[in-house]
Amino acid sequence: xxxxxxxxxxxxxxxxxxxxxxxxxxxxxxxxxxxxxxxxxxxxxxxxxxxxxxxxxxxxxxxxxxxxxxxxxxxxxxxxxxxxxxxxxxxxxxxxxxxxxxxxxxxxxxxxxxxxxxxxxxxxxxxxxxxxxxxxxxxxxxxxxxxxxxxxxxxxxxxxxxxxxxxxxxxxxxxxxxxxxxxxxxxxxxxxxxxxxxxxxxxxxxxxxxxxxxxxxxxxxxxxxxxxxxxxxxxxxxxxxxxxxxxxxxxxxxxxxxxxxxxxxxxxxxxxxxxxxxxxxxxxxxxxxxxxxxxxxxxxxxxxxxxxxxxxxxxxxxxxxxxxxxxxxxxxxxxxxxxxx
Numbered sequence: 200x201x202x203x204x205x206x207x208x209x210x211x212x213x214x215x216x217x218x219x220x221x222x223x224x225x226x227x228x229x230x231x232x233x234x235x236x237x238x239x240x241x242x243x244x245x246x247x248x249x250x251x252x253x254x255x256x257x258x259x260x261x262x263x264x265x266x267x268x269x270x271x272x273x274x275x276x277x278x279x280x281x282x283x284x285x286x287x288x289x290x291x292x293x294x295x296x297x298x299x300x301x302x303x304x305x306x307x308x309x310x311x312x313x314x315x316x317x318x319x320x321x322x323x324x325x326x327x328x329x330x331x332x333x334x335x336x337x338x339x340x341x342x343x344x345x346x347x348x349x350x351x352x353x354x355x356x357x358x359x360x361x362x363x364x365x366x367x368x369x370x371x372x373x374x375x376x377x378x379x380x381x382x383x384x385x386x387x388x389x390x391x392x393x394x395x396x397x398x399x400x401x402x403x404x405x406x407x408x409x410x411x412x413x414x415x416x417x418x419x420x421x422x423x424x425x426x427x428x429x430x431x432x433x434x435x436x437x438x439x440x441x442x443x444x445x446x447x448x449x450x451x452x453x454x455x456x457x458x459x460x461x462x463x464x465x466x467x468x469x470x471x472x473x474x475x476x477x478x479x480x481x482x483x484x485x486x487x488x489x490x491x492x493x494x495x496x497x498x499x500x501x502x503x504x505x506x507x508x509x510x511x512x513x514x515x516x517x518x519x520x521x522x523x524x525x526x527x528x529x530x531x532x533x534x535x536x537x538x539x540x
Contacts, residue, residue, distance in 0.1 A: 205240055205258045205273060208321040209250040210400075211286040216250045216319070219278040222303040223261060223323075226272040228351065230296045230308040237304060238263050247278075255321055265325065267365050267374075270353075273320045274303040287318040289390070290381050292345045292355065315350065322376070324406055329372040333409035335360070335539065336376045336402050338394060338445070340418050342462060343379025347516035347523055354524045355379075359531025370536050376405055384418045385441040386433060395441055403452055410539060411449050412495060413442065414459035417520075420477045421469035435480045442481075446490050457538065458491035460498035462530075465508040466519030475508055493538050500533040501526055 205223055209216040221240040225233040240258040242248035250256045265271070295318065296311035337343050337357040345355030361375040378401040382390025391397065394415050402411060416438050423432040446456045460482040464470050482498050485491065501522060503511045510519060514526035522530065 203260055203324040203326050205261070205323050206321040207248070207250060207256045207258070207275065207319055208286050209252060209254055209256075209319070210321075211284050212250075212252045213283050214252055214281070216252075216282065217247070217278045217280050218250065218256070218275055218319070219247050220276040220301055220303045221246075221258065222274045223263070224272050224274075225265070226270040228270070230294075230311055232272055232306045234306060236263070237306070239304075267371070268362060271323065273323075274305075275319055276301040276303045277319075285318055287316040288380070289316050290344070290346065291315065291317045292348055292350050293317065294351055322405075325374075327372070332372045332374075332407060334374045334376050334405060334407045335364075335410040335412065336378055336405060336408050337412045337414070338398075338402060339379040339412075339414040339459075340383040341379065341381035342417070342521060343377065343414050344381045345377075345379070345527065346381050347518070347521040348527055349524055352524075354527055356522075356527040356530040359528055360534055363531065363534075363536060364539070367536055370539050373410075373539055374407075376408070378402065378405075379414075382418060383415065384422070385416050385438060386419060387422070387428075387431060389418070389422075389427075395444060398445060398448060402449065402454070408452075408454055411445075411454050411456045412459055413445055413456065414461070414495075414497065416442065416481055417461050417464055417478065420461075420474045420481075421464065421467065423477070424471035424474050425469045435477045438477065438481050439484050442485070443490055455492040457493045457495050458485040459495040460485050462497050462522070463502045463507065463509050464520050466510075468518075468520075470519070495534055497530050497533070500529055 223238050225236040227233050238261050242258055248256050295314050296308050298308055298311045348354045357375045357377040364370040364373045380391045385394045387393055419433050426432055449456045461478050486494055501510055501514045503509050514522050516523035
């Protein structure tokens, strides 16, 4: 594949953001770049760009060949300026290194400070020679984001799915766009905009989207038992209505939608008997309503057969809400690739 552009973002900024320089290269991990792969990013032919508050910025095309599933490093130099709000993907299960000065062209970094969020980088678009190339968006919360998976190893369930797609000649033309946000909810803002509010940006505006997998709602259910704000509690019908709205909006753009059942959560900090009833009711609707183009039954894959309201022991990361690496592997491996043929 070849790069088409790198998208930087100042979406949540309250004032313009000046990017003094930006580069992209193949990463070999631990802050090191593969020699000879560094490429300068330009914006309308210029090496710097000012991104207005609330806006993105797309780089010019980059003549760089990249194999599928490659690890990339995007380096951004922010000139000295006041920044009140940063646009970041919190807990991206990946390491970002911060240094003083413009080190965007450096092959290795010294005296760097590590954080574990992606900041100011929204995504990367590529070109491919496959005429039928398309994308699968995975929309969800921390379970799609890969919470509790091993950092810097790409072991989220969407990563497992992407690897399986590439290994099968019938599906190697498909990519996976992970749009999971830890803490995200269907109908209330708490960690990023709610799914209904961010749907256009994270699904409809992404290039080449043909399929959508939705795994979202457990945080809405959990916060009903432990509300932080007066409007936190929702009903089963509120959750079902929100999911139905997402399907309707995707279908209006010709996107096929697969509903993923909510995984077990009894034993989690915000679990409750009423919440478990809601989870089971939502899952029954996902399985039987006929609203979705297909169903991916993560609940059945991850639950303890002897006690189906909790994770199986080999799935649980330990908090009874998030899978560990083995659980994410099980989820990604369970998806029938023929639904994408």
